[in-house]
Amino acid sequence: MPEFRKILFVSQGGNEEADALKQALSLARNNQARLAVLIVRPELPGEISAYREKYEDALIREFGAATAAAREAVKVTERDVPVTVKVEAGGTPAVRIVRHVIENGYDLVIKQAEAREGRGFRALDMELLRKCPSPVWLCRPIDRHRHEMRVAVAIDPDSPTPEGRTLSLRLLELARSLADSCSGVLDVVACWDFQLETYLRGNVWIKMTEPELARLVDQARAKSRAGLDELIRISGIAGEVKVHHVRGEAAEKIPQLADDERIDILVMGTLARTGIPGFVIGNTAENVVQGLACSLLALKPAGFVSPVRGR
Numbered sequence: 001m002p003e004f005r006k007i008l009f010v011s012q013g014g015n016e017e018a019d020a021l022k023q024a025l026s027l028a029r030n031n032q033a034r035l036a037v038l039i040v041r042p043e044l045p046g047e048i049s050a051y052r053e054k055y056e057d058a059l060i061r062e063f064g065a066a067t068a069a070a071r072e073a074v075k076v077t078e079r080d081v082p083v084t085v086k087v088e089a090g091g092t093p094a095v096r097i098v099r100h101v102i103e104n105g106y107d108l109v110i111k112q113a114e115a116r117e118g119r120g121f122r123a124l125d126m127e128l129l130r131k132c133p134s135p136v137w138l139c140r141p142i143d144r145h146r147h148e149m150r151v152a153v154a155i156d157p158d159s160p161t162p163e164g165r166t167l168s169l170r171l172l173e174l175a176r177s178l179a180d181s182c183s184g185v186l187d188v189v190a191c192w193d194f195q196l197e198t199y200l201r202g203n204v205w206i207k208m209t210e211p212e213l214a215r216l217v218d219q220a221r222a223k224s225r226a227g228l229d230e231l232i233r234i235s236g237i238a239g240e241v242k243v244h245h246v247r248g249e250a251a252e253k254i255p256q257l258a259d260d261e262r263i264d265i266l267v268m269g270t271l272a273r274t275g276i277p278g279f280v281i282g283n284t285a286e287n288v289v290q291g292l293a294c295s296l297l298a299l300k301p302a303g304f305v306s307p308v309r310g311r
Contacts, residue, residue: 157227255291
């Protein structure tokens with residue numbers, strides 16, 4: 001993926017980050033990108049603060065051992081991808097991570113998704129999705145070879161704003177590049193609906209016939225599909241593409257499709273406010289995210305301003 005040149009891998013000093021670390025090393029090698037590591041840890045209480053240096057040294061050694069194992073697994077040498085490691089201590093880890101991204105100009109954050117049974121993401125991951133200005137890749141374990149991995153992208157062909165349209169094009173281009181490094185198949189999913197159907201059906205005042213209502217529903221579907229096809233055409237993506245134009249709520253249909261198609265990585269946008277500090281991602285995006293069981297690569301729209309400021 002050519003747009004990533006400076007990657008930050010975030011570690012919490014745990015033992016369950018091997019999958020994310022392997023993906024970070026492979027991505028950095030494939031893009032000839034620089035890879036830095038930020039280990040975030042809690043501050044030691046005052047009575048044991050004298051052990052801070054030893055504690056940080058232990059974290060770095062343990063991470064070094066994990067990196068060596070990951071390098072061996074994905075055949076990435078230190079010469080291929082040199083890694084720098086920094087440890088930061090204190091509270092509010094998401095704020096410190098985002099501040100580190102802003103101050104150092106990283107264009108991608110990779111992190112192992114915090115362990116959680118079932119679907120969705122936990123507090124730290126969600127805070128990064130809401131506040132980090134760069135794309136965030138939250139990794140979950142993938143139990144098949146890279147060339148068998150399935151990549152999907154969720155876009156909104158019905159977005160009324162230029163920002164939404166531009167974001168959809170970026171998502172398509174990025175997902176195509178990622179799919180090319182995996183199975184080669186890109187699943188494109190978009191949801192549509194005609195929300196007035198329930199209201200119009202059987203309304204005693206409007207008295208619309210079923211054929212008339214069916215025609216309106218079909219017009220809405222056709223307009224949405226034409227917009228979807230146009231976005232794909234303008235994006236210029238090539239290769240094998242499977243299009244899923246699904247009727248229904250995105251928060252339900254996108255996670256369901258990801259399950260049914262055995263998607264390993266979903267690429268999607270988080271439509272936040274632009275030009276002003278955005279504490280929340282779009283409600284639809286947040287609901288979709290909380291229904292996912294796969295890895296997630298999330299992008300902000302152009303012009304997003306993080307509520308976090310540099311030091």
